[in-house]
Amino acid sequence: MITRIFTKLTKFQPLNPLRKWLDHIEINNPKLAKFLCQLIPSQCPFERDITFFSRISFHIPPMCKLNPLYNELIGLRFKALCYLADVCGEDIGLYC
Template sequence: MTLSPLRGPRQGVLIDRLRHWLDGIGPRSLPLARLLVRLIPARCPFERTVVIAGHTVLHIPPLCQINPLFDELMALRFRALCRLEAHQQGQQERHQDRQPQARRQHS
């Protein structure tokens, strides 16, 4: 059982269950894969650099790494991207198979 330094054992168990659930999600459908890629950002949306008159005044570091589910969410987004890429590859291969033989030899 993993315990968060800010939470008690009950929350640690809940987070472990959420991690396990997220790891088990395999985006089998294309609409779900597209939705996951849109919902889970590739970069931390909270990282900011405040610049005034060309001078950096403040830099807010990416805080997403302190999210206890960060790694699982990034892995889920990666699996969704892989699903979309596999679909794209399959479409390209089917498209090439449909081209007449003479046309493929000239390419």
């Protein structure tokens, strides 16, 4: 009985429609591609070293992996960067 309940809970994933939608977004507009590259950061913005008196007291690890849509957002950013570089021929060094 417990295993039946557990399998039902693991099959219930309410974010799957949003994940599929993000994966199927087509980038075909340079303005949209630039916006996405500026909106989605290339590195996790939460990782920090806390220092006191020039010594590292503790380290806050990156918590982006806790975001359930992390892989889809990074994939979308990658598609936008590829569009800008391959189709538009722009230098993407500004976004890296």
